[in-house]
Amino acid sequence: xxxxxxxxxxGLEVHVQMQTRSxxxxxxxxxxxxxxxxxxxPVCSGFPGVxxxxxxEAVQMAIKTGxxxxxxxxxxxxxxxxxxxxxxxxxxxxxxQFELPIVEHGHLDLHTESRGAKRIGIxxxxxxxxxGKSLHEGIVGGSWVDLNRTGTPLMEIVSEPDMRSSAEAGExxxxxxxxxxxxxxxDGNMEQGxxxxxxxxxxxxxGAEKFGTRCELKNMNSIRNVMRAIEYEAERHIDVIESGGHxxxxxxxxxxxxxxxxxxxxxxxxHDYRYFPEPDLPPLHLTEERxxxxxxxxxxxxxxxxxxxxEEYALSDYDAEVLTNSLELADYFEAVARxxxxxxxxxxxxxxxxxxxxxxxxxxxxxxxxxxxxVPAAHLGKLIYLIQNNTISGKIAKxxxxxxxxxxxxxxxxxxxKGLKQVTxxxxxxxxxxxxxxxxxxxxxxxxxxxxxxxxxxxxxxMKATRGKANPGLVNSILRQKLG
Amino acid sequence: MxxxxxxxxxxxxLLQKREISALELTxxxxxxxxxxxxxxxxxxxxxxxxxxxxxxxxxERLQRGDATPxxxxxxxxxxxxxxxxxATTCSSRMLAExxxxxxxxxxxxxxxxxxxxxxxxxMDEFAMGSSTESSYFGPTHNPWDxxxxxxxxSGGSAAAVAADFCVAATGTDTGGSIxxxxxxxxxTGLKPTYGRVSRFGMVAFASSLDQAGPMTKSAADAxxxxxxxxxxxxxxxxxxxxxxPDYASLIEGDIRGKRLGIPAEYFGDxxxxxxxxxxxxxxxxxxxxxxxxxxxxxxxxxxxxxTYYIIAPAEASSNLARYDGVRYGHRCDDPKDLRDLYFRxxxxxxxxxxxxxxxxxxxxxxxxxxxxxxxxxxxxxxxIAGDFTAAFKKVDWILTPTTPGTAFKLGEKTxxxxxxxxxxxxxxxxxxxxxxxxxxxxxxxxxxxxxxVQLIGQVLDEGGxxxxxxxxxxATDFHLKRPTPLSAx
Ligand SMILES: [Zn+2]
Numbered sequence: 009x010x011x012x013x014x015x016x017x018x019g020l021e022v023h024v025q026m027q028t029r030s031x032x033x034x035x036x037x038x039x040x041x042x043x044x045x046x047x048x049x050p051v052c053s054g055f056p057g058v059x060x061x062x063x064x065e066a067v068q069m070a071i072k073t074g075x076x077x078x079x080x081x082x083x084x085x086x087x088x089x090x091x092x093x094x095x096x097x098x099x100x101x102x103x104x105q106f107e108l109p110i111v112e113h114g115h116l117d118l119h120t121e122s123r124g125a126k127r128i129g130i131x132x133x134x135x136x137x138x139x140g141k142s143l144h145e146g147i148v149g150g151s152w153v154d155l156n157r158t159g160t161p162l163m164e165i166v167s168e169p170d171m172r173s174s175a176e177a178g179e180x181x182x183x184x185x186x187x188x189x190x191x192x193x194x195d196g197n198m199e200q201g202x203x204x205x206x207x208x209x210x211x212x213x214x215g216a217e218k219f220g221t222r223c224e225l226k227n228m229n230s231i232r233n234v235m236r237a238i239e240y241e242a243e244r245h246i247d248v249i250e251s252g253g254h255x256x257x258x259x260x261x262x263x264x265x266x267x268x269x270x271x272x273x274x275x276x277x278x279h280d281y282r283y284f285p286e287p288d289l290p291p292l293h294l295t296e297e298r299x300x301x302x303x304x305x306x307x308x309x310x311x312x313x314x315x316x317x318x319e320e321y322a323l324s325d326y327d328a329e330v331l332t333n334s335l336e337l338a339d340y341f342e343a344v345a346r347x348x349x350x351x352x353x354x355x356x357x358x359x360x361x362x363x364x365x366x367x368x369x370x371x372x373x374x375x376x377x378x379x380x381x382x383v384p385a386a387h388l389g390k391l392i393y394l395i396q397n398n399t400i401s402g403k404i405a406k407x408x409x410x411x412x413x414x415x416x417x418x419x420x421x422x423x424x425x426k427g428l429k430q431v432t433x434x435x436x437x438x439x440x441x442x443x444x445x446x447x448x449x450x451x452x453x454x455x456x457x458x459x460x461x462x463x464x465x466x467x468x469x470x471m472k473a474t475r476g477k478a479n480p481g482l483v484n485s486i487l488r489q490k491l492g
Numbered sequence: 493m494x495x496x497x498x499x500x501x502x503x504x505x506l507l508q509k510r511e512i513s514a515l516e517l518t519x520x521x522x523x524x525x526x527x528x529x530x531x532x533x534x535x536x537x538x539x540x541x542x543x544x545x546x547x548x549x550x551x552e553r554l555q556r557g558d559a560t561p562x563x564x565x566x567x568x569x570x571x572x573x574x575x576x577x578x579a580t581t582c583s584s585r586m587l588a589e590x591x592x593x594x595x596x597x598x599x600x601x602x603x604x605x606x607x608x609x610x611x612x613x614x615m616d617e618f619a620m621g622s623s624t625e626s627s628y629f630g631p632t633h634n635p636w637d638x639x640x641x642x643x644x645x646s647g648g649s650a651a652a653v654a655a656d657f658c659v660a661a662t663g664t665d666t667g668g669s670i671x672x673x674x675x676x677x678x679x680t681g682l683k684p685t686y687g688r689v690s691r692f693g694m695v696a697f698a699s700s701l702d703q704a705g706p707m708t709k710s711a712a713d714a715x716x717x718x719x720x721x722x723x724x725x726x727x728x729x730x731x732x733x734x735x736x737p738d739y740a741s742l743i744e745g746d747i748r749g750k751r752l753g754i755p756a757e758y759f760g761d762x763x764x765x766x767x768x769x770x771x772x773x774x775x776x777x778x779x780x781x782x783x784x785x786x787x788x789x790x791x792x793x794x795x796x797x798x799t800y801y802i803i804a805p806a807e808a809s810s811n812l813a814r815y816d817g818v819r820y821g822h823r824c825d826d827p828k829d830l831r832d833l834y835f836r837x838x839x840x841x842x843x844x845x846x847x848x849x850x851x852x853x854x855x856x857x858x859x860x861x862x863x864x865x866x867x868x869x870x871x872x873x874x875x876i877a878g879d880f881t882a883a884f885k886k887v888d889w890i891l892t893p894t895t896p897g898t899a900f901k902l903g904e905k906t907x908x909x910x911x912x913x914x915x916x917x918x919x920x921x922x923x924x925x926x927x928x929x930x931x932x933x934x935x936x937x938x939x940x941x942x943x944x945v946q947l948i949g950q951v952l953d954e955g956g957x958x959x960x961x962x963x964x965x966x967a968t969d970f971h972l973k974r975p976t977p978l979s980a981x
Contacts, residue, residue, distance in 0.1 A: 050594050054814045056587065057574045057596060057693040061729050091810050091857070093834055100813020153818065282857035284866055287699035287807055289729050 010211070011250075016242045017210045017219055018177050019169035020234075022184060023162050024194045025138065025202035026069045031159035032137050033060030033103065038161075040200065044143075044154040052159035054098025059288050062087075066161035067292065069193040070110050070135050071302050073163060076187045076309050077130050079114025081299050087135075087286040092279055095153050096140035104136035104164075106283045110292065116167075116187075117311070118179045119329065128180055129168030138162050163193070169208065169219065174235035174242075181205060181231050182333060186310045190335045198230050205234050210255070211245040220245065221255040225269055228262045237262040241269055313338055321345065321356035330364050337363070337378045340385050347389020352396045362388055366406070370413055382416045383409075391419040399423060400430050404476050431478045434486065437470070440478065441486050444469045455491055463487060495520040496656040497974065500713035503659050504561040507554055514554065514564025517659075518547035518608050521566045525610070525657050533632050534652040536571045537579045538611035546608040553606050561716045561740070563606030568658040570649045571612035572619055573599050573704070574693035578609070582695045583627035583648075584617045586815045586822045586841035596693020597728070598662055598704050598721045605720045610658050613648030617843045618812065619666055619697040621645050622915045624673070625906055626845040633902070634677060636941055636975040640899040643673030643915075649707045650677040654975060660708040660717050664694055666701045667800050668894075668919025671931035674707055675894035675944020678933045678973060680961065681707045682714045683919075684954050686926035687732040689718075690725030696811040698804035699730075701923040710971050711932060711961035715739035718954060734952060742955040743962040748782030750960070753887030757793040758918055764897040770935030770943040771893045774964070777934075778891070781963050786887050790879040795872050796921045797913060802856050802869035803924075808846075809853025815841060848909065877925040884950050889960055892918050894931040894944035922948055930957045933970040942973070 010016065031038055034051035051058040074081045088106035114130035140158040144151050165184060171177050185196040185203055196203040205228055210220035225241055228234045240262075245255050260269040308316070310332045317328040317338075331341045345359040367388065371381060391408060394400050400408060400423055411422045423429055431437060444466060445452055455462045463484070470483045495517055498506070506512045522540055529535060543566065550564035569575060572582045574596040581587045595603070603609070616626040624632040624647025634642040635655040642651040646663030650673035653661050663670040665683035674681025682705045689704040696702060706717035719740060724733040754775065759768065775785055817823035817837030824840055827833035842850070856865035883890060895915060905912040922929035927948055934945040949957045965971050 050592075053819060055592065055594075055820065056580070056582070056590070056695040056814070057572075057592075057691075058594075059692050059728050059730075061727060089810050091813060093813065093816060095816075095818050095830065098814060098819060100816060101810050280859050282810070282854065282859070282862075284806060284810070284857055284862070287730075288696075 010239070010242050011246050013213060014211045014242075014246050015172055015214045016174070016238065017169045017212060017222070018171035018174075018238060019208040020167045020171070020177060020180060021206045021208070022165045022181070023204040023206075024073075024165060024188050024196070026066050026161040026163055026193055027195060028063055028065040028069065028161050030063060030065075032063045032066050032135070032161035033159055036159060042156055044152070045156060047156045048158065052098070053155050054100070060103060060286075062289060062292065063161060066135060067110070067294075068302060069161075069191070070133060070163050071294070071299060072191045072306060073165070073188060073193055074111030074114065074133050075299075075303050075306060076191060077111075077114035077116055077133070077165070077184075079111040079130060079133060081111055081294060082108060083294055083296070084108065085110040085292045085294075087289045087292070088283045089286050091282045094139065095151065096142045096155070096158065098140070098155060098158060102137055102139065103286055103289070105134035107285075108291075109134035110294075116180060116183050118176055118183065119325075126176065128170045128176070131166045131168055133163055133165050136162050136164060169210075174238040177207065177238055178231050178235045181234060183310065186333050186335070190307060190309055201229070207234060207238055207241075209238055209241045209245070211242050211249070220249075221257050223255065223257065223269075224259045225262050226259060226272070229264070233262060233264050236264075236267065237269060240267065244269070321360070323356060323360050327360045327364055330368075331360060334378060340378055340381070343385030344389045344392070347386050348392045348396070351390065351393040355392065355396065358392050358395075359389070362392060362409075366409055382414075383412055384416065387412055387416070387419055394419055394423065398430055398432060398479060401476065401480055403471075403480075404430065407476070427477075429477065431474055432482060434482055437474075437478050437482050437486055440470050440473050441466075441483070441490055444473060445490060452491065463491075466491070494656070496524045498659060499709040500561070500565055500660045500716050501710065503565055504716065507564045508559060510554065514547040514550035514608060515544070517564060518543050518566050518610070521610060521656075521658060528655065529657065531633060531638055532635055532651050532655055532657070533630055534613055534648045534655060534657050535568070535611045536581055536583060536614050536627075536629050536648070539578055539609060542578065543608050543610050546603075550606045550608060560605040560720065562602060562720050565607050565659050566610045567602060567607045567717075568610050568613045568649060568652045568661040569599055570615055570646050570661065570663050572615060572664060572695040572697075573612075573662060574695065575599050575609065575612065579612065580695070581612070581628070582618050583615045583629055584841065584843065584846070585628045587695075588628060588822065590821055594693065597690035597725045599693065601721050602662075607720070613646070613652050613661060615648050616645035617846050618695065618808070619645040619664060619669055619702075620808070620845045620849055622668070622672060622912050623900075623902075623905065624648060625902065626843055628843060631902055634899045636677065637899065637939070640901055640941070641676070643676035643895075643899065645669040645673075646681075646707060647673045650674055650679060650681070653677070653679045653707050653709060656974070660706060660713055662704060662717075662721070663707045664697075664702055664704050665919075665923065666697050666703075666804060667923050668916035670705050670707055671894050671919050671929055671944070671946055672916055674931040675933075675946075676899040676942060678936075678942030678944075678970070678975070679707060679709060680711050680714050680930070680932050680965075680971060681705065682718060682930045682954065682957065683922065683928060684718065684722065685732065685928045685952050686923075687730050688928070688952065688954065689721050690723075690728040690731045692725055692727040696807075698807040699811060700807060701800075701804060703923070711930070711958050711965050712740070712743060714930070715743050715958045715962070718958075722954075732952070737955050739955055739958055743958045745959045747960050747963045750783050750889065751887040752778055752783050752785045753788035753883050753890040754785055755788050755790045755793070755883070755890060755892060757790050758892035762896045762914070762917070763893060764937070766937035767893050767895070767897060767943050770937070771891075771945050774934040774945040775891060777964060777967055778960070781967060783960075785891075788883045788887060788890065790883060790890075790921070792872065792876045792879050793921060796876060796924060797917060799869045799872045799876065799924060800916075800920045801852070801913060802865050803873065805849040805853035806857050806866050807853070809850045809857065812842075812846065812850055817841070845909070873924045876921055880921075880925045880927060880948070888949075889953075889956065890948040892946045892948065894918060894946040898937045898939070898941035898943060918946060927951060928954045928957055930961055932961045932964060933973065934968075935970055936973065940976075942970075
C-alpha cells in the first residue's frame with residue numbers, strides 16, 4: 009500500500025496488434041510463429057521504390073474499436089512518418105498517425121469495488137505499423153533480424169491520466185482487452201505481445217492539482233505485472249520525494265523477476281523523431297455512411313451484454329461482470345443456461361454459479377482459458393438438469409463434475425457408469441435409517457432428550473452409508489418421522 | 493536512313509509493317525552504343541543479352557499481330573526505375589551492386605507492351621542534381637558539346653535519346669529533372685500530373701514531388717510512351733484513378749483559339765538573351781498557329797526554390813534512411829557495432845550532394861525547426877499552387893522558358909550548390925503544384941546549343957500539352973536537329 013497522503017496518477021498506452029489477414033501496407037500474411045523472414049516482401053522489408061497501400065480491414069477494426077470506446081471517428085485522419093534508425097525498422101521510419109489520429113475523445117467506464125462507477129478518458133486511438141524483431145541470444149559475432157512481424161497493424165490506445173490506483177489500471181486493461189476480443193480485433197494476448205501496455209506513473213500529495221514528474225514503464229507482459237510495476241514505481245517516487253529528492257522523467261523497464269523497475273539507457277531516449285506527414289499515403293477520408301454501416305454491424309459489447317445478463321437472467325452485478333469479461337465465457341454461460349432451460353426449468357442463477365464457481369475454479373487452478381475447457385457447455389447444462397430432476401444430489405453433482413472435467417463425458421453416462429443415481433426409494437432409505445438408529449442408540453437417546461441438533465449427525469451417517477446417493481430431503485423427513 | 497535515328501512513331505510504323513525487325517533495330521542501337529558510348533557515358537548498364545532476347549520475342553509478337561506501338565522499340569530506363577534481375581543503382585555506390593527481385597510499374601508496363609530494354613541510364617545520385625555530375629559512375633556528357641553537362645538528374649536518358657542511343661527513354665522529374673535535361677539536349681520531355689504515372693518501383697527521392705515521364709524525340713513519341721505507362725496502379729496509393737485518354741489520336745487536335753498565358757515572372761533578368769529570343773520566337777510560332785497569348789501573373793514564383801529546397805530534402809532525408817547496410821546495398825567492412833555499421837555504411841555509400849540534402853532535410857524536420865521551415869514551406873506550396881489555379885481561370889496553358897540558360901560546362905557549378913539549384917528555377921513550381929509540364933526544343937543559341945520552351949497545363953491535361961507541342965513541331969523543325977559531334981564518323 010502506498011503512503012495514504014499521496015495519490016497515484018496513471019495513464020496507459022496500450023498497443024493492440026490487430027488480427028487482420030494481411031499486413032497493414034502489403035499483402036503479406038500476419039500469421040504468428042512462422043519461420044524467420046518467411047512472411048516478407050519488398051514492401052514490408054523496406055526495399056527501394058516500394059510504396060505502402062493501406063489495408064482497409066485494419067481501418068475497419070480501428071473504427072470498430074473507436075465506436076466501442078464511445079470515441080469520435082475523425083472524417084479525415086492522416087499518417088505520418090516517425091524517423092529513427094533501428095535494424096528491425098527496415099525503412100528507417102515507422103508509419104503512424106500523429107497529428108490527426110483516426111479516433112479521439114473516447115472513454116471507458118470502470119466499476120471499481122471501492123468507489124463505484126468511474127469514467128476513464130481515452131485521448132485517442134491511432135493506427136501504426138509494427139517493427140520486426142532483433143535476435144541476439146545464442147548468436148555470436150552479430151545479431152539477426154526477423155522481419156515477419158514488420159508491417160503488422162497496431163492500434164495504440166492512449167488513456168487520459170485518469171487512473172488513481174493499480175487496481176483501476178488493471179480493471180481498465182481487462183475491460184479494454186475484453187472489448188478488442190469481443191470485436192475480433194485482437195486476441196489480446198499479453199504474453200505473446202499482441203496486447204502491450206506502457207504505463208505513465210506519477211504521484212502527488214492528495215488534493216494537489218499539479219501532476220508530479222512522470223516515468224514511463226515498459227516491458228510488462230501481464231496485467232498482474234502492470235499492477236505490480238505501477239505500485240513499485242509509485243512507492244519509489246514517494247520514497248524519493250520523502251527523502252528530499254526529485255523524480256527525473258525517464259523511461260524504465262519493468263523486471264518481473266527482480267520485481268523492480270530500472271531506467272533504460274539514456275541514449276535510447278534522446279530521440280528527435282522528425283515527424284512529418286507521410287507523402288506516400290493520401291489522407292484517410294471516412295464517410296459518415298461507412299462509419300454508420302460499421303456501427304450498425306457491431307456485435308453486442310461487454311457493457312451491453314452485462315446489462316442484458318442482469319435484466320434477462322436476473323444475475324447479480326458481480327456475476328454478470330465476471331461472465332461478460334470475455335466473450336467466450338459469456339457465450340459458454342448462455343449455452344449452459346439454454347441447455348438447462350430446454351431440458352427442464354430455466355435456472356440461470358444455478359448456471360451462473362456452476363460456471364463462475366465450479367468451472368472457473370478448476371480452470372484457474374489448471375491455468376486454462378474457457379476456450380480450453382474440457383467440459384462442453386451442453387454437458388454442464390445437463391448436470392444442472394440432473395440435479396433439478398432429482399437424479400443426483402447437489403453433493404453428488406460435484407463428484408460427477410470432477411469426472412466430467414477429467415473425461416468430458418456426458419454426465420448421464422457418468423452417473424450410470426458410477427452408479428451415482430440418487431436413491432429416492434423411501435423403503436430403501438428407511439432400511440438404512442433403521443440401521444443407523446440401531447447402531448447409534450446413545451445418540452438417539454440424546455436426541456429424544458432434546459439435543460435435536462444431532463439430526464445433522466444422523467443425516468450424515470445415512471448419507472455416508474448410501475455413499476451420498478440418498479435423496480437428502482427424504483432422509484431428513486424419514487429420520488424426523490422415526491425419531492419423532 | 494540510319495535506323496538508330498528513327499523516332500518512336502516512325503520505328504513503330506516500320507515494325508508493324510515488318511519493313512524492319514525489332515532485332516535489327518535493337519542491334520543497330522547496341523552497335524551505336526558500343527561505338528560511341530565512351531564519349532557520352534549515358535548508360536550505367538547496357539543489357540545486351542536481355543535486349544536481344546526481348547527483341548526476338550517482340551519480333552514473334554509482331555509476327556502474331558498482337559503488337560502495341562511499343563513492341564520492339566529499344567528503350568532506356570533511368571537507373572532509378574527498379575528492374576527485375578537487372579542492376580538498379582540510382583548512380584550511387586550505395587546501390588552499385590543491387591539487383592532487385594521485382595519490377596517498377598513503369599518498367600513492367602513497358603515490358604508488357606513489348607518494349608525492348610537496352611539498359612539503365614546515368615543520373616545524378618538518387619536524382620539529386622541538375623547536371624548528372626553527382627553520379628557515382630562519373631558524369632554524362634552532352635552530345636551537343638562533350639565539354640558540357642546534359643542537365644540532370646535524368647541526364648543519361650536525355651543524352652541517350654539525343655545521341656540516338658535509344659529510341660526513347662524514361663525519366664523522372666522532382667523539380668525539373670525531365671524538362672531541364674530535355675531542354676539542354678534538344679529533346680522532348682514530359683512531366684505528367686503528379687500521380688498520373690505510378691511511382692511504385694521508382695527509387696524515391698521526394699515522394700510528394702517525384703513523377704515519371706517520357707523523354708523522346710518528339711511530342712508524338714511522348715504520347716505513345718505516356719500511353720503505355722500512365723494509369724492507376726493499386727500498388728501506389730497516390731496514383732490517380734482516372735481513365736487514360738488516347739493521347740496518340742488526341743494530339744492531332746486543333747489548337748486554334750486556345751489561350752496561352754505568359755507569366756512576367758519567368759522573363760526577368762536571369763534569362764540569357766539567346767534563350768529569351770528563342771522563347772519569344774516560339775510564342776510567335778504559337779500565335780501563328782492561332783493561339784491567343786495573354787500576360788498573366790504567378791506572384792509566388794520567387795518562393796519556389798527555397799520552398800522546394802525545404803520540402804524535397806525533408807522527404808529525401810527520410811526516404812534515404814533505409815540505406816543502412818542491414819539488408820541490401822553497400823555495407824562497410826567489419827563494423828564494430830551497430831552505430832559503426834550505420835555511420836560508415838552511409839558515409840561511404842552516399843556522395844556529397846546526397847549527404848548535403850540529408851543533412852538539410854534532417855535539420856528542417858527537427859523539433860523546434862519544423863514549424864519554421866517544413867510547415868511554412870507547405871503553406872507556401874499551397875500559395876504557389878493557388879497562383880496556377882487562378883491563372884488557369886484565364887488561360888489554357890502557360891508558356892515559359894524551360895531553363896534560364898543553355899547547357900553549362902562540366903564542373904562549372906559543382907562548387908556552388910545554389911547556382912546549381914537555380915538551373916531548375918523555371919521548372920520547380922510545376923512540381924510543387926503537381927501540374928503537368930513539358931519541354932520542347934525551340935532553337936539553338938549562338939554556340940549551337942539547344943534551347944527549350946516549357947508548356948504548363950492543368951491537372952491531367954497531358955493531352956492538351958502534347959497537342960500544343962505536336963502542333964508546334966509540325967510547324968517547326970527544332971526537334972529534328974541532331975548534335976553534330978557524334979554524327980561525324
Ligand atoms: Zn510484405
